[in-house]
Amino acid sequence: MPDKKTFDRDSISNTLFVSVGLSLVCSILVASAAVVLKPVQLKNAEEYRQRIILEVAGLMQADADIAELFATIQSDNVEIASGESVEIYLEKSDGAVKQIILPISGPGLWSTMRGYLAVAPDGNTVKGIRFYEHGETPGLGDQIDKEDWRALWVGKRIFDDSNSPRIEVVRGLALQDDSNPNAIHQIDGLSGATLTGNGVTKLVQHWMGPEGFGPYLETRQ
Ligand SMILES: Cc1cc2nc3c(=O)[nH]c(=O)nc-3n(C[C@H](O)[C@H](O)[C@H](O)COP(=O)(O)O)c2cc1C
CATH class of the missing domain: 1.20.5 (Single alpha-helices involved in coiled-coils or other helix-helix interfaces)
Structure with missing residues (x-):
């Protein structure tokens, strides 16, 4: 079987x-x-x-x-030099603009950093900066998120007398006395993160310049 x-x-x-x-x-x-x-x-x-x-x-x-x-907060659109329409935000009170909140982005050391810069109605004085996306190194580049460092931006002026964006993150400490004529445009660097700081300078200057929101901010000055 x-x-x-x-x-x-x-x-x-x-x-x-x-x-x-x-x-x-x-x-x-x-x-x-x-x-x-x-x-x-x-x-x-x-x-x-x-x-x-x-x-x-x-x-x-x-x-x-x-x-x-x-x-x-109200949103608005600004046409930049490339023809692209970019969404910005306005804080208003009784119809008057109190703050202009502008998107900023650009390369850091390892990543594209994206955030916002808040500007006073004079179109020149910084009210705040904050990144919401980046891949910089924890403890080094990611110090751009630190509240203490972000506070250094408040009150700084974006443009010099000829309306060029002069705001910058310096290497080391920015002297904040009369011996430094650029103090009003300078923010202390981040130790061990000079390259990320340089990236922040470049992207802020780009977005505040003629290819970014420069012409829009000029209309407000
Ligand atoms: C693993 C590693 C990660 C790093 N990450 C960063 C960073 O996120 N941002 C930055 O600026 N530098 C970073 N650096 C340091 C840079 O290579 C460079 O040394 C530094 O930016 C110089 O800044 P300092 O002159 O303030 O020291 C990193 C270095 C290493 C080895």
Whole structure:
């Protein structure tokens, strides 16, 4: 009598069937999670961007509803030299502009850094700076997020007398006395992060220059 054929769970075909089936189930689960979570991620990213805009303008309040607070800021569009229309934000009070919040971005040492610069209605005095995205090294380049360093920007002037963007992050400490005629344009460097600081100088000067918001800010001076 011939042997009754038994199920061999260690056979090549069964091993293949189980591994392919398991991979398929796992990939469907991961893909579904990515699709389902995408809108939540986008919402969180947008809320974070709005929080940064509120923070750079000094309008963020603890426990505030970010969307509600953000709705008090107006958006506007500025056409830059390349013809691109760029979204900016205005804090207004009784119809008068109190702050102009401008997007800025450019290369750091390792990454593209993206953030906002808040400017007073004179189109020249800095009210705040804040980055919301970068990949600079923790403890070195990421000092651009430090509150103490960001505070050094407040009150600095972007433009010199000939309306060229002069604001800069210097290497080391910026002398803040009468012996330094450029003190009003200078921010202390970040130790161990000179290259990231140079990147910040370049991107701010670019965005405040003729190819960025320079012509728009000039209309406000
Ligand atoms: C692993 C590693 C990560 C670094 N990350 C940064 C950085 O994020 N930003 C930066 O400016 N310099 C960074 N540096 C240092 C630069 O290579 C360079 O030495 C530094 O910018 C010089 O700045 P200092 O003159 O203030 O020391 C890093 C160096 C190493 C080895």
